Amino acid sequence: MSLEILSCRNLKKQFVENQVLRGIDLQINKGESLAIIGASGSGKSTLLRCLNFLEIPSSGEVSLRGELIGSRQNGQVLYQERDLIPIRAKIGMVFQHFNLFPHMTVLQNVMEGPRTVLKLPKSEYESRAISYLEKVGIPEKRNAYPSELSGGQQQRVAIARALAMEPEIMLFDEATSALDPELVGEVLDVILKLMQEGLTCVLVTHELGFAYSAAQRVLFMHNGVVLEEGSAYDVLVEPQQPRTIEFLRGHSRFQLPSPKNSQ
């Protein structure tokens, strides 16, 4: 039986007059990988940020393991900052810009969350940090500062830092789009390995070839709604919606297979 990890229902987000999310329904089960694609401004980052409460949704519901996040009052869900801290710890996030702490070494960056948020003892947060640096392939950089690393190495540290919290789910927001092309592969390789090991994750990406080969499910967002959703093959190779078809045409440099029924 599939175990629901994160879901949202009729999720909406409005910035002043700008309705950015117009009612998103989503469910991600344990071990599942979901890629979100869509044009710039369609609301992909806002959706991820609402799912881990870097932005507070205007309305709708988010549940972690089937439990509503926030408290319901008069039909509205209200969020208290102190209740959101443990929730954010369970929903890891990796950004386009790595956001490492520049004054801390690689190891200190990765230990920081387990030390200050999870309040683990030193022996535990240190060995945990080292094991996640090994997982992303750069244990030897533990004493370096972020400025001494390449972009790809910095992003791998950011991934280790998020993993060290041992979250229920990881959200990746265009984790490779700030990287020089020759550094993209090393980060995608790490993400792919994590997915193959069963990491539950949502991946906003413009790397459609990667989404096709790595994600089990793909979702196309347009103007704050989910316009099309299905297997990677259905959405990326045989899309049904004209908007999806048009979007994919603009990404023709990515090598996707031909539809099965084309000769």
Ligand SMILES: Nc1ncnc2c1ncn2[C@@H]1O[C@H](COP(=O)(O)OP(=O)(O)OP(=O)(O)O)[C@@H](O)[C@H]1O
């Ligand atoms: N903090 C904010 N305040 C006001 N408007 C915002 C804010 N964050 C996002 N928006 C607006 O929400 C809309 C969607 O932005 P979002 O960043 O979610 O798009 P996106 O799909 O991630 O785009 P991209 O592919 O360029 O990253 C845009 O019109 C943007 O200007």
Ligand SMILES: [Mg+2]
């Ligand atoms: Mg974005």
